[in-house]
Amino acid sequence: QVRLVESGGALVKPGGSLRLSCVASGFAFSEYYMTWIRQAPGRGLEWISHISGRSIFEDYGDSVKGRATISRDDAKNSVYLQINNLRADDTGMYYCVRLHLRQLMLPDLWGQGTLVTVSS
């Protein structure tokens, strides 16, 4: 079955750190760009970071640049997002998303999301 399953979301105090994980199944994971997209409560979708297959290229949105690190382990069909110095506005649902193989930067498969809450 083609799917993405996230984990690692938690309640974290401001200034803390978190590592989100996503396990893929049912497709040739190493060939795909992967991305993390988040959604603050009641708000829209924000592109956080993406990484190419085989970790050749990665990029970050301005809101997490310098605080986040995306990585992947193709042998484990997994992608990760580490965010440090968490702030209240990092609160939201974090989706692990696969990007289309042939259409540039097109999310085509979403996980169910993992919830991050930053609060004291």
Next chain:
Amino acid sequence: IQMTQYPLLLSTSLGDRVTITCRTSRDIRGNLAWYQQRPGRAPNLLIYSTSTLQSGVPSRFSGSGSGTEYTLTITSLQAEDAATYYCHQLQTFGPGTTVDI
């Protein structure tokens, strides 16, 4: 790139025809997608490259447009179409249009 959508809220009825518009701050040459997000669920790809229907998406959904203006049309609205719809280009999403039935 900046993306705007209108309307932001649509109050509709079953069987209605619905049109949502997405406007971009520059010509994106047809590289536009639409996503549906039902309450409590992850977004789902409906349409890409302006008008290409993703596999499994009902034919009552269609897309059109060019340059800086694009539309998503839903004909004969069904109950399961109650959702928020987002346009998307590269790493940017529009603000979303909520369709309330």
